[in-house]
Amino acid sequence: MTSLSNPASGPAAAPVKDVHAKVYGDLDHLQAPPVKVDVPAETQLRWLRDMLLIREFEIRCMQAYQEKKIGGFCHVYIGQEAVAVGCTQAVRHEDPIVTAYRDHGHALARGMAAKHCMAEMFGRIGGCAKGKGGSMHMFDKANNLYGGHGIVGAQTPLGAGLAFACKYMDEVIDGKKNSRVALCFLGDGALNQGAFHEALNLAGLFDIPVIYVVENNGYSMGTAIARGTTMAHSLVTKAAGYGIDGYVVDGMDVLEVQAEMKRIADKCRETSRPAFVDMRTYRFKGHSMSDPRKYRTKEEEEVFEADDPIGKLERHLKASGALSEDAFKAMLKSVRDEVRDAVAWSDASPAPGMDELFTDVFVERWGPYTGSTQPEMNGGTPNLPGTLTIDTKEELL
Amino acid sequence: MTALREIEFRDALREAMSEEMRRDKRVFLLGEEVAQYNGAYKVSRGMLEEFGERRIIDTPISESGFAGLAIGAAMMGLKPIVEFMSWSFSLVAADPILNNAPKMLYMSGGQFGCPVVFRGNDGAGGQLGSTHSWCVEGLYSNVPGVKIAIPSNPYDAKGLLKSAIRGDDPVFFLESERMLGNKGHVPEEEYVIPFGQAKVLREGTDCTVASWGRPVHFCMEAAEELAKHGISCEVIDLRTVRPLDIGTVVRSVKKTSTCVVVDQSWSFGSPGSELASQVHRHCFDDLDNYVHRVHTADVPTPYATNLEQEYLPNTRKIVEAIRSATYNL
Ligand SMILES: Cc1ncc(C[n+]2csc(CCOP(=O)(O)OP(=O)(O)O)c2C)c(N)n1
């Protein structure tokens, strides 16, 4: 029951249902009660811009990858924008979040400047981790983003730990009721890691206020969810096994995501209990930059593209009179300018100085290790090029 | 002319697996994306078609689960090949691969062996960052009870993988994403290469340069470059680090009197430190200098390309080490 009906003359209802059933393994997947949307228009406009920024950022990432400015593995978030935006807008800024390697969207939604995110991928000193982490490892302490984690499932116990700490700080150290919840995002593929199951049991056992948001895009690499995961049609049963409440949410609708997540987060905060969300979404592009997507059909992709979370909100705002065509064009332009500037800024940011190799290994300075510095985005002064005080020859290692 | 057939490293690996699967129905392959996707790196391309889904098995992202499953199956007498998309992901399966496989025979007093081959990409793949660039030989070679092969070329890869699959003991087979497309001569005729036999790739008189896996190519480049300056290097490819063919290295060092060990894992407690220590012990009176070592820098793998280049063993560092070891600075 999406809060926004799709006014586009997209494919007829029956095939859409069939395609959804094929991807997620069930017929009537949106069991959540209808959501009443009473979000002010200017807030909705802000969310539209947030999603557009992520989309534009990812398009430029793909270009930059082709131009070899970005290396390694790079996973774009196109199609899933409503999830990061809706979820982060449903919690408070002080609520910590952690995610997997498809993390650019979460970083931007959390408030990281596009230039620091882009510069990280360019391997430049102006990056959020001074170019040392890369695309899969985005961290932003000021915005309470605890990574970007490259190993599937690795972030799931950490998510429990973040929430555990919130509760501990409030209740054990400050002697007041817990005030925060943690959001832990994971892909559907991560459901099959042992770490995830241990984390869920701990969260259930210890009353940890962490919300596991499964970004269920139907695939882990080339593996359709039902080929790799039992009970794919009803993931909430996994949470039920650990005594954790489960919800199914339409991740292609930012208003629904925000409203549902707000409700869930409020309850978690109040009860200090974990929650589990089967967030139905879709990645429009390949798994990473080298994926010909032979494991799914063009028709299937078209059905989901017609359900584009950005187009949906754009149409809704236009229909309600809150957004004129001119205002939308201006929004697009400002987003393009912002990302173009981020690329230019990243191009101009120098490569990290060689001293960075031995910086941030330990906080303490000893042997060849040069202690730790903060990235530029946190007001730090990292090692610039032209400094090589470290002798990296064998003797020192 | 079959003798000159050249194939890619990935094809050599596939030929080894397919030939052994044709010989022996107990052999099967499992791992992420190995079947329908034809392998994340196309090593198993076409194998599903030939052997069917009972023997080429796609798994969920559950390394601990499927590694352990393979070990159980091996205890029953099957011969699984487990593909790790990357050895970096084997860390979540540390308990089965380090606590079960290498110890089963011992713990069971000789009753249960574990003839499993675990294989996949090892080492830095090019800006993959700290979590995805593991050289697991640094950790895993410390564990008694597993054999470890780290081939540098398609010919060795095929011969070693065939003997790994035929053997009765657990094997860690470490490949490199950076070399899967490398072409090399692999004859049509069947052959196997036993573990524990190093290969002298280039004869020389001034310095023994010992390595395995991808850095072997940098050693050859360094030797080439130094030859222009009258320094003659003997380059040895160990091919397996467990067992370690110390004899071939010792014979060479007795001739050259100097030795450089090149190892892409971290230096502290590594196959490189082990080899250097053994050379010191066996060649104490022959050495003109201490054994020099080239490793990756003692830090997590950085993402930025300039830092990563400086972090890895490279030809420049090997040249410097050889010059230093031979007093040719
Ligand atoms: C432990 C581990 N095994 C394998 C991988 C390789 N890998 C990276 S992403 C991925 C697929 C994950 O799919 P999913 O969790 O659904 O997330 P999505 O990519 O759809 O966002 C795999 C197998 C890894 N990073 N870590």
Ligand SMILES: [Mg+2]
């Ligand atoms: Mg997925």
